[in-house]
Structures are given as structure tokens and as C-alpha cells.
Amino acid sequence: MTQAATILRTGRKFDQVLRGAREVFMADGFEGASVDDIARAAGVSKATLYSYFPDKRLLFTEVAQNECRLMSENILSMIDETKPAREVLMVAATQLVAFLVSDFAQQVFRICVAERDRFPELGKAFYEAGPQNGQRQMSEYLIKAVAKGELAVEDVNIAAEQFSELCKVRLWGRAAFGIQNSFSQGEIDEVATQAVDMFMARYGV
Known part of the structure; x- marks a missing residue:
């Protein structure tokens, strides 16, 4: 550039x-x-x-990356790493679930899938700015939580991906397939709580 x-x-x-x-x-x-x-x-x-x-592809890529950056900054601003791991993970999970089922995230996902064969760079850019960046930040937090003795994680990268996938349970699939278009805060909170409970059951000390 x-x-x-x-x-x-x-x-x-x-x-x-x-x-x-x-x-x-x-x-x-x-x-x-x-x-x-x-x-x-x-x-x-x-x-x-x-x-x-x-190029319109560059513009779409910039829009997607900017939105992911704003989402990431919002989550980080809400997290207090001095709090217990469960509290930190609840904040992250609640915000992540809400983003995953948002109109923007769903629209970008559909566009990336639809254009995958013709413009694979679109999906690559969104993946790097969204899922990959989020998992990297989660891995960094998990390393700190392990060092403090709050979590017992051998492979923080796998654990970070598992956390993201737990946040997709129920609601993300319903959104992706158009079965449900709006989600209450109660539904989002329930999925986030279940995700954190499962994660802590596996890695909590």
C-alpha cells in the first residue's frame, strides 16, 4: 500500500x-x-x-474487516482481566453470540460463501479479521488465565476454537439457514451461559 x-x-x-x-x-x-x-x-x-x-472487492473487504475490528474493540473494552475467568468468559461469550447472529455477520457470511469460488479472497479476509483474530485474542487471554492458575489448558489454540464453536450452538445455525431472524437477549444469554459452563467444566480449575 x-x-x-x-x-x-x-x-x-x-x-x-x-x-x-x-x-x-x-x-x-x-x-x-x-x-x-x-x-x-x-x-x-x-x-x-x-x-x-x-475494486468493489477491496471495499467489501474493508467494510467486513472494519466491522470485525469494532466488534473486537468493543469486547476488549468490556473485559476486565482482573476478574475471575468465568466472568471474563461470560462477557466474551455474550458479545460473541450476539455478533454471530447479527444481521451484519450473517450477511457477510452468506456473501463470502456465495462468492467463495470466484473471489476466495473475500472469505479469507473475513476469516482473518473475524474468527481467526477472535481466536488469537482468546488464546492470549487463556495463556494469562493458565498462568494465574484459573484454567488448566494444554493447547490454548484448540481451546480458543472450541470456545468459539460453543458460542454457535443452537442460534447460529438457525440464523444461517434462515429459520430464525431475530433473537432475544434471553436466548443469547442462555447460549453464552451454556458455552461458558461447558468450557469451565473442561478447563476450569
Whole structure:
């Protein structure tokens, strides 16, 4: 990436482009999203949009990565690592379950699957920014919890993946297959609690 591109990424219109693109991708999907509609939603010219993102795939990738980053920052801001492991994991699980069944996460997942063969880089980018990044951060926390004697984990990477999968129980599949489109906080809390209970039963000290 050139220095000029790096500077452009911090501009006010860059944020407008991301907001507009998010709105259009959510409404029309990747294939149905037109550059004209994105520029209109963002309140910028097509020339401005192309100056940031010459390719729609790059724009979608940036939107997905930005959303995952915001979600990750939100979870980290809510976590107090001085608290007992169960409390920390409950915060992480509750936020993760809510994100997994959110309209945005589900739409991005569908787009990545639909475009997998033609544009495998889309799925790769979302996986790296979302699941892989989340599991890396969970692994880092687990190392600290093990050092404090709160958890007994031999392979923190496997354990981090297991934690993520436990947070998908029941609700994620229903969302992915369109069986259920909205989820109450009670449903989210129940899945998060069950995930943490199972995780602590295996790794708790």
C-alpha cells in the first residue's frame, strides 16, 4: 500500500464511503451492490469512491474487516482481566453470540460463501479479521488465565476454537439457514451461559 493510500484512509470521506458501502452491501448483497448506489449512499462522487477503492472487492473487504475490528474493540473494552475467568468468559461469550447472529455477520457470511469460488479472497479476509483474530485474542487471554492458575489448558489454540464453536450452538445455525431472524437477549444469554459452563467444566480449575 502506498503512503498516499494510507493518508486517504484516514479522511472524513473515507468514513463516509465505509458507512455507505455497509448500508448498500447489507441491503443488496455483494453482487447486487452497485458503485453508483454506494457513492449515493456515501454522499460522495464515483471518482472519490474510486480514489479510495478501485475494486468493489477491496471495499467489501474493508467494510467486513472494519466491522470485525469494532466488534473486537468493543469486547476488549468490556473485559476486565482482573476478574475471575468465568466472568471474563461470560462477557466474551455474550458479545460473541450476539455478533454471530447479527444481521451484519450473517450477511457477510452468506456473501463470502456465495462468492467463495470466484473471489476466495473475500472469505479469507473475513476469516482473518473475524474468527481467526477472535481466536488469537482468546488464546492470549487463556495463556494469562493458565498462568494465574484459573484454567488448566494444554493447547490454548484448540481451546480458543472450541470456545468459539460453543458460542454457535443452537442460534447460529438457525440464523444461517434462515429459520430464525431475530433473537432475544434471553436466548443469547442462555447460549453464552451454556458455552461458558461447558468450557469451565473442561478447563476450569
